[in-house]
Amino acid sequence: MKKYKWGILAPGKMAAKFTRGLKLLENVELYAVGSRDPERSRQFASDFGFKKSYGSYEELAEDEAIDIIYIASPHSHHFEHTMLCLKNKKAVLCEKAFALNSSEAEEMIAESIRRGVFLMDALWPPFQPAYKKTMEILKAGTAGKLIHLDARFSFQAPFNADDRKFNISLGGGSLLDIGIYPVIDALYFMGIPDEVMAKALFSETGSEESISIIFGYNDGRMATLYSSFRTLAGIGCDLFCENGNLFFSRERDMSQKLVVAMNGEEPKKQSYLPEGMGYHFEAMEVMKCIDEGKIQSDVVPHSFTMGLMNTLDRIRQSAGIIFPGRNS
Numbered sequence: 001m002k003k004y005k006w007g008i009l010a011p012g013k014m015a016a017k018f019t020r021g022l023k024l025l026e027n028v029e030l031y032a033v034g035s036r037d038p039e040r041s042r043q044f045a046s047d048f049g050f051k052k053s054y055g056s057y058e059e060l061a062e063d064e065a066i067d068i069i070y071i072a073s074p075h076s077h078h079f080e081h082t083m084l085c086l087k088n089k090k091a092v093l094c095e096k097a098f099a100l101n102s103s104e105a106e107e108m109i110a111e112s113i114r115r116g117v118f119l120m121d122a123l124w125p126p127f128q129p130a131y132k133k134t135m136e137i138l139k140a141g142t143a144g145k146l147i148h149l150d151a152r153f154s155f156q157a158p159f160n161a162d163d164r165k166f167n168i169s170l171g172g173g174s175l176l177d178i179g180i181y182p183v184i185d186a187l188y189f190m191g192i193p194d195e196v197m198a199k200a201l202f203s204e205t206g207s208e209e210s211i212s213i214i215f216g217y218n219d220g221r222m223a224t225l226y227s228s229f230r231t232l233a234g235i236g237c238d239l240f241c242e243n244g245n246l247f248f249s250r251e252r253d254m255s256q257k258l259v260v261a262m263n264g265e266e267p268k269k270q271s272y273l274p275e276g277m278g279y280h281f282e283a284m285e286v287m288k289c290i291d292e293g294k295i296q297s298d299v300v301p302h303s304f305t306m307g308l309m310n311t312l313d314r315i316r317q318s319a320g321i322i323f324p325g326r327n328s
């Protein structure tokens with residue numbers, strides 16, 4: 001079994017969670033960390049058992065021994081950091097939101113194709129048991145046609161102008177941070193919408209802090225989506241079908257629940273708690289694809305990422321969400 005040398009670019013909160021997932025995998029070597037701050041890099045490497053630490057992202061990307069780099073910087077920097085890694089021939093798993101807009105995403109994917117180097121959007125949901133089971137039930141057809149989807153992701157975050165959630169120059173706002181999940185639900189289960197309408201509420205920094213979205217499909221199906229840093233609406237998705245309803249949800253610890261309520265029957269509930277908060281599934285997919293000589297994943301193909309980024313652009317356009325100076 002080939003063992004892959006992993007590098008972590010931007011050792012923040014998410015990178016720590018992801019690394020706990022990496023530690024579960026036998027074909028992973030925790031190799032190097034790169035931070036803007038040498039001390040932070042050294043501390044993260046020592047906390048998790050990485051061999052090397054670098055005080056810049058450039059040094060990390062240039063280390064010839066590294067096979068794969070996981071990027072966990074703010075949304076605003078995913079384009080720059082992914083391009084840096086791809087140019088240095090490193091396979092990349094890039095955190096969501098993949099980019100600030102679809103033109104950045106297009107260039108990142110073009111660079112991956114031009115260099116023949118693997119690139120994947122780090123989307124958690126499609127690898128999770130509750131999600132996969134939902135898709136299986138829908139495909140089996142017993143629930144009948146999916147007519148309406150209603151999904152939400154919200155929690156209360158104290159306002160802090162410097163935090164990446166509210167700092168517009170770091171791509172702040174609920175949409176790219178958490179609203180992306182209801183959007184992913186609609187795209188996975190219903191496809192790209194024909195119509196998009198959205199209304200946002202803005203914070204004092206000009207970042208959007210709550211958003212309501214409606215997707216319309218020409219065959220009459222609809223989706224209603226919501227994200228917010230102001231309410232405790234939780235994380236969940238209802239799928240209303242001809243013959244019954246499905247509901248899946250997750251907690252902040254990433255435990256998942258699926259309820260299947262077919263018309264006239266007692267609801268059936270199933271709970272799941274994957275190891276490592278389920279982040280290791282994405283790492284497994286990256287290494288499996290590279291083993292197979294692929295530069296993209298079939299689970300999160302480049303086409304899905306482009307569909308997602310285009311849809312996020314359409315939502316932002318409808319709601320008036322602009323990232324200044326970023327052609328969007």
Ligand SMILES: NC(=O)c1ccc[n+]([C@@H]2O[C@H](COP(=O)([O-])OP(=O)(O)OC[C@H]3O[C@@H](n4cnc5c(N)ncnc54)[C@H](OP(=O)(O)O)[C@@H]3O)[C@@H](O)[C@H]2O)c1
Pocket residue numbers: 010011012013014015034035036037040041072073074075077095096097122124164170176177
């Ligand atoms: N998949 C999931 O479930 C999930 C959950 C949470 C977050 N995320 C994603 O993970 C990414 C990071 O989120 P996080 O919560 O880990 O953020 P965070 O704790 O603020 O960490 C972000 C890291 O980015 C680096 N960075 C580089 N340029 C920066 C800048 N100009 N300002 C601030 N930080 C900068 C910093 O590392 P150094 O200074 O050390 O280099 C910092 O530690 C985001 O894309 C987010 O959407 C995903």
